[in-house]
Amino acid sequence: MNRIAFLCIALLANSAIGGYENVGGWRWENIGPGGGGAMYAPSISPHSGGRTVFIVGDMANHYLSRNGGRTFSVMDFGLASYTRNAVFFHPTDSLVVFTYKARRIYRSLDGGRSFTAVAQAGAFDCSAIVADPEEGNVLFAAMRRQASTPILQSYNWGNS
Incomplete structure (x- = not known):
């Protein structure tokens, strides 16, 4: 002991x-970020040579680094705190980034500087997003709601 x-x-x-x-x-x-809470879902852009990094904190939303994690800034794009959702980078377009919060999917067209809600998932909570690596406009969203776990598909970057 x-x-x-x-x-x-x-x-x-x-x-x-x-x-x-x-x-x-x-x-x-x-090296930060954080204010003492937990950090979740590190996401590294495949387009930036490891320089663009998102990480999610339970106390202050999403953090963004453009220098490989040396420094981070808080990204406030309207998502409530206590989100633990990963950021997903489009497989071929370096400016397109996705994330999700509860029943909404958010998309950035400027490399993650700003996000806009593009889809609402009804009564289901989104739990993951991936894109077809050959057809980047085709997205799949894993959903959850108690015992039901459907997978939704979009052919237009999550617009519908």
């Missing part, structure tokens, strides 16, 4: 002093 307490204190002290944590021989550094 004393060994576990010592390890916990050592990890906390190491984090507090230098902002670093050694885990399994790897040195991890806190």
